[in-house]
Amino acid sequence: MRLLGVLVRVEALKAVKRPAFWVTVGVFVAFSAIANFAPGGGSERAGFPDAWRGIIEPAINLGPVFLAALMILLFAPEFRWRTARQNVIDGLSKEQFQWAKVLLLAALAALFFVTSLVIGTLPFVLDPGGGGGAFVEPMDLNYMLGFVVALLLWGTAALMISALVRAAGAGLGLLFLYFICEQIVTALLSSRWSALERFFAYLPGQLFQTITNSAVYYPEVLARTNAARAERDQELLVYPDLWIPLVAATAYVVLFLGLAYVNMRRRDL
């Protein structure tokens, strides 16, 4: 218990005094505000519960990427500065140091989640519209759950890459390069061999796109999209049960954390 308090205090001090922390969070808040407050953009001004989809949609696409970037900025330089070493010399075990970063990730994910929802609901607090029925529907809760999983998917990927690469610049480069390459390679290959598509759907980048897609959560969005596609004679979209991509993404979260842990145990600081 004392240990938990120490880890939280230490990581909080490291983060809040770091200019990069405030810059990243600030830019994210600015983007969220634009998405939610700009005319036409963001929430359908229908009031709750219909507003949730419009609130989560920009956040679920932006939040995880910002979280990953911030995670790498806060974690990876500890190796170049040799402060990871010093933390261990000062009394943490290597495993405890790693746990501190998992705690940091959890705190940052919570920060991004709460900030997104607060900014998203602000327009309604300022200007309560109509709406009716329940405040929140099960679909919205699912979408929020998807948001949390998406945050953790990118966040743990960033944590693992920081631990493996040990340099912020290279880590950021690798993360985004992987994401882009995965998009290109899967697009190229599945246009040739459509059988591969089923397999590709379980790559982390593709999973991310599935679990952030509002059509997966809201039948009316899927219906609208498919109606438009039908008019253009395109193939209709079909999505697997929601829980399948969510569980698969969660499996990656566990895998990334496990790899980071094993790496930390085996390698010298």
Added chain:
Amino acid sequence: MAVIETAELTKRFPAVLAVDRVSLTVEQGQVFGFLGPNGSGKTTTIGMLMGIIKPTAGSFRLFGAGAPRDLLAARARVGATLETPNFYPYLSGRDNLRIAAAIKGIGKARIEECLEIVGLRGRGKHRFRTYSLGMKQRLALAATMLNDPELIVLDEPANGLDPKGMKEVRDIIRLLADRGKTIFLSSHLLWEVERTCTHVSIVRKGRVVGTGTVAEIVGGEVTAVVRSEDDEVLRAALEAFPEATSVRASDEGLVVALASDDLAALNRYLAGQGIYVSHLARRHRSLEDAFMDLTGEDGDVGQASLTEFVS
């Protein structure tokens, strides 16, 4: 009780055997110098003691503790720095100490005390990035003192300091030693060890080649400086002299270590070989002589004599 005890401690990196079966014992109250040229494995050895580098083979104990869990507890009685001062560049000196203090479970008042001891109280609020190297080293010393440790481990504490900075560091080390702390200090500077330490281990290419009190390492043998017209011939003759344990060149002439104190015998021997010396003088044996002999920087004659003057 031994504060540090290593047994056949070994670390092999892919390309290099950095630490090769090192066995050391540091007793309580010693100011122990770990002396060796750059790249001889000092930092790697300390890294293993501090739990950031995994030994390839061998074992060690801190305060008698050897199991991982016990070692973590034993490290709470240690204050250490490794290589350069390792701090967050964007944090102030004081905030950096706050992080170390939080990990060690130390309160605010002690942070100020330690800043005071190293003379950084006035600069505590400035970012670490803006510190001079001397200030960085002193902040590192302050960090090691936070938990009032029984054992202080310093890796090349004088590195990059000017003479004034070195003296300040030396004074702080002496202050800690006077308070009964055990100090383990690595250095590639002979005179730093000679001036600061009570005990010394000399390490070369990962191997410990000599261990003892500074007096033991320095004393125990007589050294003479000899010059003559032909150094080649002189050297060959000296190496053949039964009483000589090592021979090496220096600015003053050939330095020969002798098993006995009889310089006249040496003179007679040389004359018998047809060599007439232009200079023959007894010399106080400095740690540098011992270091040269032990690390074999000038031929490996010294290796043979090692057992004699360590035992």
